[in-house]
Amino acid sequence: MFPSPRRMFLTKGVGVHRHALTAFEFALRDADIEQQNLVYVSSILPPRCEVIVREVGIELLKPGDITFCVLARSETNEFGRHVYASLGLARPTDPDMYVYISEIHGYGMTAETSGEQAEDLAATMLASTLGLILIRRRRGTNASRFTNTAA
Numbered sequence: 001m002f003p004s005p006r007r008m009f010l011t012k013g014v015g016v017h018r019h020a021l022t023a024f025e026f027a028l029r030d031a032d033i034e035q036q037n038l039v040y041v042s043s044i045l046p047p048r049c050e051v052i053v054r055e056v057g058i059e060l061l062k063p064g065d066i067t068f069c070v071l072a073r074s075e076t077n078e079f080g081r082h083v084y085a086s087l088g089l090a091r092p093t094d095p096d097m098y099v100y101i102s103e104i105h106g107y108g109m110t111a112e113t114s115g116e117q118a119e120d121l122a123a124t125m126l127a128s129t130l131g132l133i134l135i136r137r138r139r140g141t142n143a144s145r146f147t148n149t150a151a
Helices: 020-031 054-060 111-129
Strands: 037-040 066-069 083-090 099-107 132-135 145-148
Touching: 083 111, 099 111, 111 132
Parallel strands: 037 066
Antiparallel strands: 083 099, 132 145
């Protein structure tokens, strides 16, 4: 069995090339994780997993490491087509609870809107485990509201 992660960081990258695999490699380079053997996992972080800054996280990696990741990836071969790929992180106030990460990808949404949608997805997943219903925030606000379903 693999050990549970104790630290995590977020990174992002963009790659452009006429071949999809090369574009993906360029995106990994832009994200500074091209020397890792990436293993995709679903979107749960264990309790007390510390979120560290990207620069510190990159320094901890060694070339050839097996690195577990939650990856949002989008690609297109249509000139001028706007694609997005975003992650959302929802951390409960109780450090002994696990953390949700959501990933979304697609076409035609701005970076800001896709980021908000990914955050809303993660918050909704977390809220449902707490017996709460998330009332979606209005665009342009930073407030989410929860209501308790257990009366």
